[in-house]
Amino acid sequence: MPRSRTLRALALAVPSLLGWSLPASAQITLLGFFDPAEIGSPCGVGYDLDTTAWVYECFGASLHRYAPDGTLLGTIPRPGESANDVDVEVAPEALTLGTTSLPAGTLLFINGESGPAEIYALDKTTGAVLATLSTAFGVGHVVGGAYNPARNTFFLVQDNVPGSGDGNLIAEVDPVTGAVLNTFQITASFSVNFGDVEVADATGNLLVVSSDESDMAEFTPDGTFVQYQDLPPEVSGLSGIGLDCAAREAWVAGGNGRIFRLGDMPCGVGCPLSFNTATITPLTLDPGDSFTVAVNVANAGPGPRQARLVLDYDRIGPGPSGSLTLGQGTIPQTSGVSASVTRRVPGNAPAGSYDLDLNLVEASSGTVCDTRPFTMTVQAPPGAAPGHDLFEAAPEADLFGPAATAGARTVRVSPNPAAAQATFRFTLDAPADVRLAVYDALGREVAVVVAGALPAGSHAASPDASALPPGVYVYRLVVDGAPEAGRFTVAR
Numbered sequence: 001m002p003r004s005r006t007l008r009a010l011a012l013a014v015p016s017l018l019g020w021s022l023p024a025s026a027q028i029t030l031l032g033f034f035d036p037a038e039i040g041s042p043c044g045v046g047y048d049l050d051t052t053a054w055v056y057e058c059f060g061a062s063l064h065r066y067a068p069d070g071t072l073l074g075t076i077p078r079p080g081e082s083a084n085d086v087d088v089e090v091a092p093e094a095l096t097l098g099t100t101s102l103p104a105g106t107l108l109f110i111n112g113e114s115g116p117a118e119i120y121a122l123d124k125t126t127g128a129v130l131a132t133l134s135t136a137f138g139v140g141h142v143v144g145g146a147y148n149p150a151r152n153t154f155f156l157v158q159d160n161v162p163g164s165g166d167g168n169l170i171a172e173v174d175p176v177t178g179a180v181l182n183t184f185q186i187t188a189s190f191s192v193n194f195g196d197v198e199v200a201d202a203t204g205n206l207l208v209v210s211s212d213e214s215d216m217a218e219f220t221p222d223g224t225f226v227q228y229q230d231l232p233p234e235v236s237g238l239s240g241i242g243l244d245c246a247a248r249e250a251w252v253a254g255g256n257g258r259i260f261r262l263g264d265m266p267c268g269v270g271c272p273l274s275f276n277t278a279t280i281t282p283l284t285l286d287p288g289d290s291f292t293v294a295v296n297v298a299n300a301g302p303g304p305r306q307a308r309l310v311l312d313y314d315r316i317g318p319g320p321s322g323s324l325t326l327g328q329g330t331i332p333q334t335s336g337v338s339a340s341v342t343r344r345v346p347g348n349a350p351a352g353s354y355d356l357d358l359n360l361v362e363a364s365s366g367t368v369c370d371t372r373p374f375t376m377t378v379q380a381p382p383g384a385a386p387g388h389d390l391f392e393a394a395p396e397a398d399l400f401g402p403a404a405t406a407g408a409r410t411v412r413v414s415p416n417p418a419a420a421q422a423t424f425r426f427t428l429d430a431p432a433d434v435r436l437a438v439y440d441a442l443g444r445e446v447a448v449v450v451a452g453a454l455p456a457g458s459h460a461a462s463p464d465a466s467a468l469p470p471g472v473y474v475y476r477l478v479v480d481g482a483p484e485a486g487r488f489t490v491a492r
Contacts, residue, residue: 001206001227002208004084009103020289022064022076023455027229027235027263028216028232028262028264028266029227029232029262029264030171030232030234030235030260030261030262030263031249031261031262031263031265032068032260032261033068033234033258033259033260033261034066034068034070034258034259035070035257035259035282036055036064036066036070036072036146036259037072038057038064038072039055039056039057039064039257040257041057041061041239041257042055042056042057042058042239042240042253042257042259043057043058043083043084043085043086043143043194043239043240043253044057044086044087044088044109044110044144044196044239044240044253045088045196045239045240045241045242045251045252045253045259046087046088046089046090046107046108046146046242046251047090047242047243047249047250047251048065048090048105048107048201048238048242049076049105049244051066051068051244051247051249052065052066052067052073053065053068053242053259053261054088054090054107054252055089056078056086056109057319058083058084058262059082059083059084060078060082061077061082062075062076062077062078063075063076063077063078063088063107063122063127063384065124066259067344068180070259072195072457074121074125076122076124076125076345077121077127078109079109079111079122079127079129079132079167080109080118080120081111081113081114082110082113082115082425083111083112083113084113084194085111085112085113085140085141085142085143085159086109086110086111086112086113086143087109087110087112087144087145087146087196087240088107088108088109088110088240088242089107089108089109089110089145089146089147089242090106090107090108090344091103091104091105091106091107091108091121091147092104092147092199092201093149094108094243094365095111095149095152095175096176097119097121097131097132097133097174097175097176098132098133098175098178098433099131099216100121100130100131100174101125102121102130102131102245103360105160106121106130106266106354107121107122107123108121108122108143108147109122110140110145110156112138112140112142112143112144112145112156112158112256112418113139113140115138115139115143116134116135116136116137116138116178116396117137117138117142117145118132118133118134118135119132119133119134119135119145119154119157119175119442120132126233127388129226133175133178134178135154135156135173135178135180136170136173136178136179136180137156137157137158137173137178137180137183138156138158138455139162139166140162141158141159141161141162141166141167142156142158142159143157143158143159143192143194143195143196143239144156144157144192144195144196144197144198144207144208144240144241145157145196145197146196146197146198146199146243146329147199148172148199148204148221149201150197150201150204151172151221152175152180153172153173153174153175154162154172154173154175154256155170155171155173155197155199155206155221156168156170156173156197156320157169157172157192157195157196157197157208158171158192159192159193159194159195159411160187160191160192160212162195166191167185167187167442168185168186168187168190168191168292169183169184169185169186170183170184170185170186170206170208170219170223171183172199172221176278182222184204184222184223185223186217186219186223186225188225189217189219189225190208190210190217191210191212191214192208192210192212192347193210193211193212193462194210194237194238194239194240195208195209195210195211195212195213195238195239195240196208196209196238196239196241197209198241198242198243198250199243200243200245200265200267201220201267202245202267202271202489203246203267203380204220204221204250204430205218205219205220205221205226206218206219206220207229207241207243207265207266208239209239209240209241209252209436210238211238211239211255213238214231214236214240215229215230215231216229216231218239218266219243223268223392229266232260232262232264234260235252235254235260235262236254236256237254237255237426238253238254239253239254239255239257240252240253241253243265243267243365245265245267247331248265248267249261249262249263250262250265251266254339254451266301269302271360271362271367271368271370272300272301272303272305272333272358272362272368272369273297273298273300273307273331273361273369273370274297274298274300274369274370275296275297275370275372276296276297276298276335276336276362277294277295277296278293278294278295278296278354278358278360278372279293279294280292280293280358280374280376281375281377283293283375283377284376284377284379285345285376285377285378286345286378286379287345287346287347287348287349287378287441288344288345288346288347288441288472288474288487289296289344289345289369289487290342290343290344290345290474290485290486291342291343291344291345291376291433292340292342293311293326293340293341293342293343293358294339294340294343295307295309295336295338295339295340295358295360296336296337296338296340297331297336297337297338297360298334298335298337298338299331299332299333299334299337301332301333304330304331304332304333305330305331305362305363306328306329306330306331306363307328307329307330307331307360307361307362307363307369308325308327308328308359308360308361308362308363309325309326309327309328309339309341309358309359309361310323310324310325310326310358310359310361311323311324311325311326311356311358311359312356312357312359313341313354313355313356313376314354314355315350315352315353315354316353316354316355317352319350319352319354320349325341326341326343327339327341328363342484342485344439344474344485345378347440347441347471347472348440348441349378350378351378351379352377353375353376353377353378353379353439354375354377355372355373355374355375356374356375356376356378357371357372357373357374357469358371358372358373358374359371362366411424411425411426411436411475411477411484411486412424412425412426413425413475413486413488416488416489417488417489417490417491418465418488418489418490418491419465419466419490419491419492420464420465420466421462421463421466422462422463422465422488422490423460423461423462424436424449424450424460424461424462424463424475425456425459425460426458426459426477427457427459428454428456428457428459428479430456430457431453431454431455431456432453432454432479433452433453433454433479434450434451434452434453434454434459434477434478434479435450435451435477436448436449436450436451436461436475436476436477436478437451437475438463438473438474438475438476439473439474439475439476440468440471440473441471441472441473446468446473447463447468449461449475454467465490468490469490470488470489470490470491470492471489471490472487473487473488473489473490474487475488476485
Protein backbone atom coordinates (compact mmCIF):
# COMPACT_ATOMS: atom_id res chain seq x y z
CA MET A 1 0.00 0.00 0.00
CA PRO A 2 1.18 3.61 -0.49
CA ARG A 3 3.52 5.12 2.05
CA SER A 4 4.19 8.68 3.18
CA ARG A 5 7.67 9.73 4.25
CA THR A 6 8.38 12.33 6.95
CA LEU A 7 11.66 13.61 8.35
CA ARG A 8 12.78 14.27 11.89
CA ALA A 9 14.97 17.25 10.88
CA LEU A 10 12.66 19.87 12.42
CA ALA A 11 12.27 17.92 15.65
CA LEU A 12 16.05 17.68 15.95
CA ALA A 13 16.65 21.31 15.00
CA VAL A 14 14.44 22.76 17.73
CA PRO A 15 16.41 21.46 20.76
CA SER A 16 19.66 22.36 18.97
CA LEU A 17 18.54 25.96 18.57
CA LEU A 18 17.57 26.12 22.23
CA GLY A 19 21.02 24.93 23.29
CA TRP A 20 19.88 21.53 24.48
CA SER A 21 21.82 18.36 23.72
CA LEU A 22 20.32 15.03 22.74
CA PRO A 23 21.17 11.94 24.81
CA ALA A 24 24.22 9.98 23.74
CA SER A 25 23.74 7.01 21.45
CA ALA A 26 24.88 3.46 22.07
CA GLN A 27 27.64 1.88 20.00
CA ILE A 28 25.76 -0.83 18.10
CA THR A 29 28.10 -2.99 15.98
CA LEU A 30 27.66 -4.85 12.68
CA LEU A 31 28.43 -8.57 13.02
CA GLY A 32 27.50 -9.66 9.51
CA PHE A 33 24.74 -9.95 6.92
CA PHE A 34 23.31 -12.15 4.21
CA ASP A 35 21.26 -11.62 1.03
CA PRO A 36 18.35 -14.09 1.05
CA ALA A 37 17.96 -15.33 -2.53
CA GLU A 38 14.30 -16.24 -1.98
CA ILE A 39 13.26 -12.80 -0.71
CA GLY A 40 13.32 -9.43 -2.46
CA SER A 41 11.65 -7.08 0.04
CA PRO A 42 11.59 -8.34 3.65
CA CYS A 43 8.80 -6.85 5.79
CA GLY A 44 9.43 -8.71 9.04
CA VAL A 45 12.27 -10.53 10.81
CA GLY A 46 12.50 -12.50 14.05
CA TYR A 47 15.52 -13.68 16.08
CA ASP A 48 15.11 -17.31 17.16
CA LEU A 49 16.72 -18.64 20.33
CA ASP A 50 19.19 -20.72 18.27
CA THR A 51 20.38 -17.55 16.42
CA THR A 52 18.50 -18.44 13.23
CA ALA A 53 16.46 -15.72 11.50
CA TRP A 54 12.79 -15.91 10.54
CA VAL A 55 12.02 -13.63 7.57
CA TYR A 56 8.75 -12.72 5.87
CA GLU A 57 8.66 -11.19 2.39
CA CYS A 58 6.14 -8.42 1.80
CA PHE A 59 2.88 -10.01 0.51
CA GLY A 60 4.57 -13.42 0.59
CA ALA A 61 2.89 -16.77 1.14
CA SER A 62 5.56 -18.19 3.47
CA LEU A 63 7.87 -17.49 6.39
CA HIS A 64 11.49 -18.45 5.70
CA ARG A 65 14.02 -19.67 8.24
CA TYR A 66 17.73 -18.94 7.67
CA ALA A 67 21.01 -19.95 9.29
CA PRO A 68 23.32 -17.07 10.25
CA ASP A 69 25.27 -17.53 7.00
CA GLY A 70 22.08 -17.16 4.91
CA THR A 71 21.45 -20.86 4.26
CA LEU A 72 17.73 -21.51 3.87
CA LEU A 73 16.64 -24.04 6.51
CA GLY A 74 12.95 -24.28 5.69
CA THR A 75 9.63 -22.53 5.13
CA ILE A 76 6.18 -22.60 6.69
CA PRO A 77 2.92 -21.07 5.40
CA ARG A 78 1.89 -17.58 6.44
CA PRO A 79 -1.31 -17.38 8.53
CA GLY A 80 -3.99 -14.82 7.73
CA GLU A 81 -4.18 -12.56 4.71
CA SER A 82 -1.35 -11.54 2.38
CA ALA A 83 0.28 -8.48 3.94
CA ASN A 84 3.11 -6.01 4.10
CA ASP A 85 2.10 -4.61 7.51
CA VAL A 86 3.42 -7.53 9.56
CA ASP A 87 5.98 -8.65 12.10
CA VAL A 88 7.71 -11.90 13.03
CA GLU A 89 8.57 -12.54 16.70
CA VAL A 90 9.87 -15.33 18.90
CA ALA A 91 8.47 -15.41 22.44
CA PRO A 92 11.34 -14.67 24.89
CA GLU A 93 9.46 -16.40 27.73
CA ALA A 94 6.42 -18.60 28.24
CA LEU A 95 3.13 -16.73 27.83
CA THR A 96 -0.59 -17.21 27.45
CA LEU A 97 -2.05 -16.05 24.14
CA GLY A 98 -5.81 -15.93 24.38
CA THR A 99 -6.58 -19.12 26.28
CA THR A 100 -3.52 -21.10 25.13
CA SER A 101 -0.34 -21.49 27.19
CA LEU A 102 2.76 -21.31 25.01
CA PRO A 103 6.41 -22.13 25.85
CA ALA A 104 9.37 -19.81 25.43
CA GLY A 105 10.64 -19.87 21.85
CA THR A 106 7.17 -20.02 20.28
CA LEU A 107 7.07 -18.40 16.82
CA LEU A 108 4.64 -15.47 16.64
CA PHE A 109 3.30 -13.74 13.51
CA ILE A 110 1.60 -10.34 13.81
CA ASN A 111 -0.62 -9.46 10.87
CA GLY A 112 -1.78 -5.83 10.89
CA GLU A 113 -2.67 -5.43 7.23
CA SER A 114 -6.35 -4.57 7.62
CA GLY A 115 -8.42 -3.64 10.65
CA PRO A 116 -7.23 -4.53 14.14
CA ALA A 117 -4.06 -6.61 14.31
CA GLU A 118 -4.08 -10.36 14.86
CA ILE A 119 -1.32 -12.30 16.64
CA TYR A 120 -0.76 -15.94 15.65
CA ALA A 121 1.30 -18.59 17.45
CA LEU A 122 2.80 -21.08 14.97
CA ASP A 123 4.37 -24.51 14.95
CA LYS A 124 7.90 -23.93 13.61
CA THR A 125 7.95 -27.19 11.66
CA THR A 126 4.51 -27.32 10.05
CA GLY A 127 3.24 -23.74 10.36
CA ALA A 128 0.10 -25.00 12.12
CA VAL A 129 -1.66 -22.26 14.06
CA LEU A 130 -1.43 -23.03 17.79
CA ALA A 131 -3.32 -19.97 19.01
CA THR A 132 -4.81 -16.73 17.69
CA LEU A 133 -5.41 -13.42 19.46
CA SER A 134 -7.63 -10.80 17.82
CA THR A 135 -6.52 -7.48 19.32
CA ALA A 136 -8.52 -4.27 19.61
CA PHE A 137 -5.71 -2.16 18.15
CA GLY A 138 -5.07 -1.04 14.60
CA VAL A 139 -6.64 0.62 11.57
CA GLY A 140 -4.83 -1.51 9.03
CA HIS A 141 -1.26 -0.29 9.52
CA VAL A 142 0.22 -2.25 12.45
CA VAL A 143 3.77 -2.94 11.26
CA GLY A 144 5.47 -4.36 14.36
CA GLY A 145 5.08 -5.77 17.83
CA ALA A 146 6.86 -7.39 20.75
CA TYR A 147 6.04 -9.19 23.98
CA ASN A 148 7.16 -7.59 27.27
CA PRO A 149 7.73 -10.39 29.83
CA ALA A 150 8.00 -8.04 32.83
CA ARG A 151 4.57 -6.50 32.13
CA ASN A 152 2.99 -9.57 30.49
CA THR A 153 1.74 -7.40 27.63
CA PHE A 154 2.31 -6.89 23.92
CA PHE A 155 3.43 -3.58 22.45
CA LEU A 156 2.24 -2.91 18.89
CA VAL A 157 3.27 -0.01 16.64
CA GLN A 158 1.13 1.55 13.90
CA ASP A 159 2.82 3.40 11.04
CA ASN A 160 2.49 7.06 10.00
CA VAL A 161 -0.03 6.53 7.19
CA PRO A 162 -3.23 7.02 9.24
CA GLY A 163 -2.09 10.55 10.13
CA SER A 164 -3.18 12.67 13.08
CA GLY A 165 -4.46 10.72 16.04
CA ASP A 166 -3.63 7.25 14.73
CA GLY A 167 -0.26 7.64 12.98
CA ASN A 168 2.98 6.74 14.78
CA LEU A 169 0.91 5.23 17.56
CA ILE A 170 2.11 2.57 20.02
CA ALA A 171 -0.36 0.50 22.03
CA GLU A 172 0.05 -1.82 25.01
CA VAL A 173 -2.25 -4.82 24.60
CA ASP A 174 -3.45 -7.55 26.95
CA PRO A 175 -2.20 -10.94 25.59
CA VAL A 176 -5.27 -12.80 26.91
CA THR A 177 -8.13 -10.50 25.90
CA GLY A 178 -6.52 -8.35 23.20
CA ALA A 179 -7.80 -5.22 24.96
CA VAL A 180 -5.84 -1.97 24.57
CA LEU A 181 -4.39 -0.96 27.96
CA ASN A 182 -2.60 2.22 26.94
CA THR A 183 -1.54 4.18 23.85
CA PHE A 184 0.90 6.99 23.07
CA GLN A 185 2.15 8.75 19.96
CA ILE A 186 5.82 9.19 19.08
CA THR A 187 5.40 11.61 16.15
CA ALA A 188 7.44 14.37 17.82
CA SER A 189 10.49 12.09 18.09
CA PHE A 190 10.21 9.46 15.37
CA SER A 191 8.27 8.60 12.21
CA VAL A 192 7.44 4.98 11.44
CA ASN A 193 6.93 3.93 7.81
CA PHE A 194 7.85 0.28 7.39
CA GLY A 195 9.20 -0.47 10.86
CA ASP A 196 9.05 -2.44 14.06
CA VAL A 197 9.23 -2.29 17.86
CA GLU A 198 11.18 -4.52 20.26
CA VAL A 199 11.52 -4.71 24.05
CA ALA A 200 14.82 -4.47 25.96
CA ASP A 201 14.06 -7.10 28.55
CA ALA A 202 15.96 -5.75 31.58
CA THR A 203 14.66 -2.17 31.34
CA GLY A 204 11.38 -2.84 29.54
CA ASN A 205 12.17 0.06 27.21
CA LEU A 206 10.92 0.00 23.63
CA LEU A 207 13.35 0.07 20.69
CA VAL A 208 11.69 1.39 17.51
CA VAL A 209 13.08 1.24 13.95
CA SER A 210 11.69 2.71 10.73
CA SER A 211 12.49 2.74 7.02
CA ASP A 212 12.19 6.55 7.24
CA GLU A 213 14.85 6.94 9.93
CA SER A 214 18.63 6.51 10.03
CA ASP A 215 18.80 5.52 13.68
CA MET A 216 16.77 3.72 16.34
CA ALA A 217 14.63 5.43 18.99
CA GLU A 218 14.25 4.27 22.58
CA PHE A 219 11.14 4.98 24.68
CA THR A 220 9.97 3.92 28.12
CA PRO A 221 6.84 1.71 28.21
CA ASP A 222 4.72 4.77 29.03
CA GLY A 223 6.01 6.67 25.99
CA THR A 224 8.72 8.89 27.43
CA PHE A 225 11.53 9.41 24.92
CA VAL A 226 14.89 8.13 26.22
CA GLN A 227 17.47 8.51 23.46
CA TYR A 228 18.42 7.83 19.84
CA GLN A 229 20.68 4.87 19.15
CA ASP A 230 23.10 5.16 16.23
CA LEU A 231 23.00 2.31 13.72
CA PRO A 232 26.09 1.19 11.80
CA PRO A 233 26.45 3.22 8.59
CA GLU A 234 25.89 0.13 6.41
CA VAL A 235 22.44 -0.39 7.96
CA SER A 236 19.48 1.72 6.78
CA GLY A 237 15.83 1.63 5.74
CA LEU A 238 14.86 -0.90 8.42
CA SER A 239 11.52 -2.64 8.12
CA GLY A 240 11.95 -5.11 10.98
CA ILE A 241 14.01 -6.06 14.01
CA GLY A 242 14.26 -9.30 15.95
CA LEU A 243 16.06 -8.96 19.30
CA ASP A 244 17.89 -11.51 21.44
CA CYS A 245 18.80 -9.75 24.66
CA ALA A 246 20.54 -12.80 26.12
CA ALA A 247 23.21 -12.36 23.44
CA ARG A 248 22.68 -8.59 23.04
CA GLU A 249 22.21 -9.24 19.32
CA ALA A 250 19.55 -8.52 16.71
CA TRP A 251 18.54 -9.47 13.19
CA VAL A 252 17.30 -6.45 11.22
CA ALA A 253 15.78 -6.25 7.75
CA GLY A 254 17.36 -3.51 5.62
CA GLY A 255 15.85 -1.49 2.80
CA ASN A 256 18.30 -3.07 0.35
CA GLY A 257 16.84 -6.52 1.02
CA ARG A 258 19.72 -7.62 3.25
CA ILE A 259 19.33 -9.21 6.67
CA PHE A 260 21.90 -7.73 9.05
CA ARG A 261 23.13 -9.21 12.32
CA LEU A 262 23.93 -6.55 14.93
CA GLY A 263 25.79 -6.76 18.25
CA ASP A 264 26.08 -4.70 21.44
CA MET A 265 22.38 -3.96 21.34
CA PRO A 266 21.13 -1.67 24.16
CA CYS A 267 19.18 -4.38 25.94
CA GLY A 268 20.09 -3.45 29.49
CA VAL A 269 20.77 -7.16 30.02
CA GLY A 270 21.64 -7.75 33.64
CA CYS A 271 23.74 -4.80 34.75
CA PRO A 272 26.47 -3.04 32.75
CA LEU A 273 28.50 -2.24 35.90
CA SER A 274 31.24 -4.54 37.20
CA PHE A 275 34.29 -4.49 39.44
CA ASN A 276 37.65 -4.66 37.71
CA THR A 277 39.26 -4.61 41.15
CA ALA A 278 38.00 -4.16 44.71
CA THR A 279 40.09 -4.09 47.90
CA ILE A 280 39.59 -3.34 51.60
CA THR A 281 42.71 -2.51 53.63
CA PRO A 282 43.60 -3.30 56.31
CA LEU A 283 41.44 -6.31 57.13
CA THR A 284 42.87 -6.73 60.65
CA LEU A 285 42.55 -3.64 62.84
CA ASP A 286 41.72 -2.27 66.27
CA PRO A 287 38.56 -0.39 67.22
CA GLY A 288 38.99 3.27 66.29
CA ASP A 289 41.17 2.40 63.30
CA SER A 290 40.17 3.31 59.76
CA PHE A 291 40.01 1.11 56.69
CA THR A 292 39.93 2.09 53.03
CA VAL A 293 37.74 0.64 50.31
CA ALA A 294 39.27 1.08 46.84
CA VAL A 295 37.55 0.01 43.63
CA ASN A 296 37.92 0.21 39.89
CA VAL A 297 34.56 -0.06 38.13
CA ALA A 298 33.72 -0.70 34.46
CA ASN A 299 30.54 0.41 32.73
CA ALA A 300 29.69 -1.49 29.54
CA GLY A 301 26.95 1.03 28.74
CA PRO A 302 25.16 2.21 26.83
CA GLY A 303 25.68 5.66 28.33
CA PRO A 304 26.52 6.74 31.88
CA ARG A 305 25.06 4.93 34.90
CA GLN A 306 24.51 5.94 38.52
CA ALA A 307 26.42 3.55 40.81
CA ARG A 308 26.25 3.04 44.55
CA LEU A 309 28.81 1.25 46.72
CA VAL A 310 27.24 -0.64 49.65
CA LEU A 311 29.03 -2.64 52.36
CA ASP A 312 27.10 -5.40 54.15
CA TYR A 313 28.64 -6.71 57.39
CA ASP A 314 27.78 -9.63 59.67
CA ARG A 315 29.79 -10.75 62.72
CA ILE A 316 30.53 -14.46 62.61
CA GLY A 317 28.59 -15.72 65.63
CA PRO A 318 26.46 -13.43 67.84
CA GLY A 319 26.98 -9.75 67.17
CA PRO A 320 26.12 -6.81 64.97
CA SER A 321 25.14 -6.94 61.32
CA GLY A 322 23.95 -4.29 58.95
CA SER A 323 24.52 -2.39 55.74
CA LEU A 324 26.38 0.85 55.05
CA THR A 325 26.26 2.96 51.90
CA LEU A 326 29.80 4.14 51.26
CA GLY A 327 28.97 6.54 48.45
CA GLN A 328 27.66 6.85 44.93
CA GLY A 329 28.27 8.72 41.70
CA THR A 330 27.96 8.74 37.94
CA ILE A 331 30.13 6.34 35.93
CA PRO A 332 30.58 7.14 32.24
CA GLN A 333 30.65 4.36 29.68
CA THR A 334 34.24 3.27 30.29
CA SER A 335 36.56 0.30 30.72
CA GLY A 336 37.42 1.45 34.22
CA VAL A 337 37.22 4.34 36.70
CA SER A 338 38.76 4.30 40.18
CA ALA A 339 37.40 5.54 43.50
CA SER A 340 38.15 5.10 47.19
CA VAL A 341 36.51 5.93 50.50
CA THR A 342 37.67 5.61 54.12
CA ARG A 343 35.52 4.48 57.05
CA ARG A 344 36.22 3.83 60.72
CA VAL A 345 35.54 0.95 63.10
CA PRO A 346 34.17 2.62 66.29
CA GLY A 347 35.85 2.08 69.64
CA ASN A 348 33.09 -0.12 71.03
CA ALA A 349 33.01 -2.63 68.15
CA PRO A 350 33.00 -6.20 69.57
CA ALA A 351 36.05 -8.27 68.79
CA GLY A 352 35.79 -11.06 66.29
CA SER A 353 35.61 -11.83 62.61
CA TYR A 354 33.11 -10.21 60.28
CA ASP A 355 31.87 -11.37 56.90
CA LEU A 356 31.80 -8.41 54.51
CA ASP A 357 30.10 -8.15 51.12
CA LEU A 358 31.10 -5.16 49.00
CA ASN A 359 28.21 -4.57 46.60
CA LEU A 360 28.19 -2.53 43.40
CA VAL A 361 24.61 -1.37 42.88
CA GLU A 362 23.01 0.33 39.89
CA ALA A 363 21.25 3.17 41.69
CA SER A 364 18.34 3.65 39.28
CA SER A 365 17.16 0.03 39.43
CA GLY A 366 18.59 -1.13 42.76
CA THR A 367 20.20 -4.09 40.96
CA VAL A 368 23.29 -5.56 42.63
CA CYS A 369 25.66 -5.75 39.67
CA ASP A 370 28.74 -7.26 41.30
CA THR A 371 29.79 -8.42 44.79
CA ARG A 372 33.18 -9.09 46.38
CA PRO A 373 33.44 -10.96 49.73
CA PHE A 374 35.96 -10.16 52.49
CA THR A 375 36.61 -11.16 56.09
CA MET A 376 37.60 -8.47 58.61
CA THR A 377 39.06 -9.17 62.05
CA VAL A 378 38.52 -6.62 64.84
CA GLN A 379 40.98 -6.84 67.73
CA ALA A 380 39.27 -5.26 70.73
CA PRO A 381 41.25 -4.33 73.88
CA PRO A 382 40.25 -6.07 77.13
CA GLY A 383 37.24 -4.52 78.86
CA ALA A 384 35.82 -2.76 75.82
CA ALA A 385 32.06 -2.37 75.95
CA PRO A 386 30.29 -4.26 73.15
CA GLY A 387 28.79 -2.04 70.46
CA HIS A 388 25.88 -2.34 68.10
CA ASP A 389 27.12 -0.69 64.88
CA LEU A 390 30.32 -1.89 63.33
CA PHE A 391 30.99 1.06 61.08
CA GLU A 392 31.06 4.78 61.60
CA ALA A 393 28.06 6.57 60.16
CA ALA A 394 29.43 9.28 57.87
CA PRO A 395 28.16 11.33 54.93
CA GLU A 396 28.10 9.43 51.66
CA ALA A 397 31.01 10.28 49.37
CA ASP A 398 30.61 11.30 45.75
CA LEU A 399 32.77 8.35 44.79
CA PHE A 400 33.05 8.75 41.06
CA GLY A 401 32.92 12.53 40.83
CA PRO A 402 35.92 14.75 40.05
CA ALA A 403 38.62 15.13 42.65
CA ALA A 404 38.33 18.10 45.01
CA THR A 405 39.68 21.18 43.28
CA ALA A 406 41.09 22.52 46.53
CA GLY A 407 43.69 19.78 46.82
CA ALA A 408 43.82 19.77 50.65
CA ARG A 409 47.06 18.45 52.12
CA THR A 410 47.17 16.08 55.08
CA VAL A 411 45.87 17.39 58.40
CA ARG A 412 48.50 17.70 61.15
CA VAL A 413 47.41 17.65 64.81
CA SER A 414 49.63 18.88 67.65
CA PRO A 415 50.14 18.12 70.38
CA ASN A 416 48.95 14.58 70.02
CA PRO A 417 48.06 13.38 72.65
CA ALA A 418 46.52 16.69 73.77
CA ALA A 419 45.51 17.73 77.27
CA ALA A 420 43.47 20.94 76.93
CA GLN A 421 43.95 22.19 73.39
CA ALA A 422 44.83 20.62 70.02
CA THR A 423 45.77 22.56 66.89
CA PHE A 424 44.68 21.32 63.49
CA ARG A 425 46.73 22.53 60.52
CA PHE A 426 46.09 21.99 56.83
CA THR A 427 46.78 23.71 53.50
CA LEU A 428 44.40 24.45 50.62
CA ASP A 429 45.71 24.75 47.08
CA ALA A 430 42.58 26.69 46.08
CA PRO A 431 39.56 28.32 47.73
CA ALA A 432 37.10 25.71 49.00
CA ASP A 433 34.16 24.91 51.22
CA VAL A 434 35.60 23.19 54.29
CA ARG A 435 34.16 21.30 57.24
CA LEU A 436 36.35 19.88 60.00
CA ALA A 437 34.56 17.97 62.76
CA VAL A 438 35.51 15.68 65.66
CA TYR A 439 33.78 12.37 66.52
CA ASP A 440 33.98 10.20 69.63
CA ALA A 441 34.48 6.42 69.73
CA LEU A 442 30.76 5.85 69.16
CA GLY A 443 30.81 7.89 65.98
CA ARG A 444 28.97 10.85 67.54
CA GLU A 445 29.94 14.35 66.47
CA VAL A 446 31.31 16.17 69.52
CA ALA A 447 32.78 19.32 67.98
CA VAL A 448 32.77 21.32 64.75
CA VAL A 449 36.17 22.93 64.32
CA VAL A 450 35.71 24.66 60.94
CA ALA A 451 32.63 25.09 58.76
CA GLY A 452 32.53 27.42 55.77
CA ALA A 453 34.47 28.82 52.83
CA LEU A 454 38.21 29.31 53.22
CA PRO A 455 40.77 30.91 50.89
CA ALA A 456 43.80 29.15 49.49
CA GLY A 457 46.79 28.84 51.80
CA SER A 458 47.69 27.48 55.25
CA HIS A 459 45.06 27.29 57.97
CA ALA A 460 45.09 26.44 61.68
CA ALA A 461 42.28 25.95 64.20
CA SER A 462 42.71 25.28 67.95
CA PRO A 463 39.51 24.08 69.61
CA ASP A 464 39.26 23.70 73.38
CA ALA A 465 39.57 19.99 74.22
CA SER A 466 39.44 20.40 77.99
CA ALA A 467 35.78 19.34 78.15
CA LEU A 468 36.38 16.12 76.25
CA PRO A 469 36.86 12.94 78.29
CA PRO A 470 40.21 11.18 77.82
CA GLY A 471 40.20 8.76 74.90
CA VAL A 472 40.74 8.34 71.18
CA TYR A 473 38.85 10.68 68.83
CA VAL A 474 38.49 10.87 65.05
CA TYR A 475 38.66 14.07 63.02
CA ARG A 476 37.08 14.31 59.58
CA LEU A 477 38.02 17.03 57.10
CA VAL A 478 35.75 17.47 54.06
CA VAL A 479 37.02 19.78 51.30
CA ASP A 480 34.61 20.42 48.41
CA GLY A 481 32.99 17.06 49.15
CA ALA A 482 36.24 15.05 49.37
CA PRO A 483 36.79 13.52 52.86
CA GLU A 484 39.97 12.86 54.87
CA ALA A 485 40.00 11.31 58.34
CA GLY A 486 42.49 10.61 61.11
CA ARG A 487 42.84 10.08 64.87
CA PHE A 488 44.04 12.06 67.83
CA THR A 489 44.08 11.33 71.56
CA VAL A 490 42.99 13.33 74.59
CA ALA A 491 45.05 12.35 77.67
CA ARG A 492 45.40 13.91 81.14
